[in-house]
Amino acid sequence: GENVEQHPSTLSVQEGDSAVIKCTYSDSASNYFPWYKQELGKRPQLIIDIRSNVGEKKDQRIAVTLNKTAKHFSLHITETQPEDSAVYFCAASIGTGANNLFFGTGTRLTVIP
Amino acid sequence: SAVISQKPSRDICQRGTSLTIQCQVDSQVTMMFWYRQQPGQSLTLIATANQGSEATYESGFVIDKFPISRPNLTFSTLTVSNMSPEDSSIYLCSVEDPPWREQFFGPGTRLTVL
Numbered sequence: 001g002e003n004v005e006q007h008p009s010t011l012s013v014q015e016g017d018s019a020v021i022k023c024t025y026s027d028s029a030s031n032y033f034p035w036y037k038q039e040l041g042k043r044p045q046l047i048i049d050i051r052s053n054v055g056e057k058k059d060q061r062i063a064v065t066l067n068k069t070a071k072h073f074s075l076h077i078t079e080t081q082p083e084d085s086a087v088y089f090c091a092a093s094i095g096t097g098a099n100n101l102f103f104g105t106g107t108r109l110t111v112i113p
Numbered sequence: 114s115a116v117i118s119q120k121p122s123r124d125i126c127q128r129g130t131s132l133t134i135q136c137q138v139d140s141q142v143t144m145m146f147w148y149r150q151q152p153g154q155s156l157t158l159i160a161t162a163n164q165g166s167e168a169t170y171e172s173g174f175v176i177d178k179f180p181i182s183r184p185n186l187t188f189s190t191l192t193v194s195n196m197s198p199e200d201s202s203i204y205l206c207s208v209e210d211p212p213w214r215e216q217f218f219g220p221g222t223r224l225t226v227l
Contacts, residue, residue, distance in 0.1 A: 001172065034215065043205065043218040044156065089155060099144050099209055100171075101216055103156045 002027045004092050006104025013080050014112050021107045023090035024072040032093040033066060033073045034101070039086045047088075048075070080111045115140050115210045117219035125225045126196055133192045134222045136206030141186035144209035146216070147179070151202045159204075162189040196226045 003026040013019050025033075031052040036044035050057045050064045050073065057064050061080075066073040077084055087108050091101040116139040126132050136145065145162040160168040160181055168181035182190045193200050206219045 032214075036218075043220050046215055046217060049215060099146075099216075100158060100161065101146075101156075101207075102158065105155050 001100075002030055002092050002094060002102035004090060004102050004104040006090050006107060008107060009105065010108045010110070012110045012112060015080060015082060017080055019075075019077045019080055019084070019109055019111075021075045021088055021090070021109070022072060023074070023092075023104050024070075025092040025102075026071070027092070027094055028068075028071065029094045030071075030092040033064070034091050034093075035062075035064060035075050036089045036091065036103075037086045038089065038106075044089060077109075080109075082111050082113050085109055085111045114215070114217050115142060115208050117206065117208060117217060119206060119219040119222050121222060122220065123223040123225075125227060128197050128226055130196055131192055131194045132196065132224060133190050134204055134206075134224075136189045136191070136219055138187045138208050142208040142210060143186070145183060145189045146207045146209075147181060147189070147191045148205045148207060148218075149202045150205060150221070156205065159191070162191075193224065196224075198226045200224065201226045 006023045034049035037047045038044045050066050061078045063076040087106045089106050090104040093101050118137045120135045147159040148156045150156045158171045159174045160170040162168050162181050162183040164183045180192045203221045205221045207216050
């Protein structure tokens with residue numbers, strides 16, 4: 001199956017600064033790459049995703065970039081706020097849909113007011 | 114997106130017993146999945162629940178330990194059989210929601226095995 005690595009495992013930033021989380025994947029057949037945010041005691045929430053036919057996608061303060069050649073993708077959060085504090089998971093799926101997601105190990109983001 | 118509910122939300126069980134977790138969706142979906150999230154860890158896919166056929170299990174998970182049912186397009190169950198303390202985890206169901214084919218998670222079932 002797919003193997004997804006995620007770095008860093010923890011990240012602390014000052015409020016207003018940017019945060020970047022990076023993931024690499026092993027299977028070149030992977031075509032769908034979502035990012036989930038999980039607050040303590042809550043379910044993972046989809047925050048943004050990208051498919052392999054685009055290199056970048058942006059939604060307000062959140063953006064994701066994808067480099068299929070290098071098999072890595074990144075989450076960028078700008079102007080961070082305390083409510084961005086959570087664990088973030090990247091994932092990869094073979095095929096065009098969201099089936100059979102393989103998750104990274106997670107990044108605990110802390111935004112310091 | 115689809116509204117997903119799970120029952121029970123949490124349970125404490127004795128080793129050697131079994132627990133069945135239910136997942137209900139408010140709309141018909143083709144793909145339903147079951148994941149395990151051990152304390153402080155990432156999510157691991159257990160199996161894909163297929164309507165009308167046997168579930169497809171990922172490496173390391175077997176049907177005898179985690180039998181799954183999918184009687185229709187809105188419902189699935191996962192049973193954790195012959196439980197041991199190592200089965201203590203959060204179990205989450207998820208669905209692939211058309212038309213964008215994104216995956217959304219239920220609230221999870223927190224299982225503690227004593």
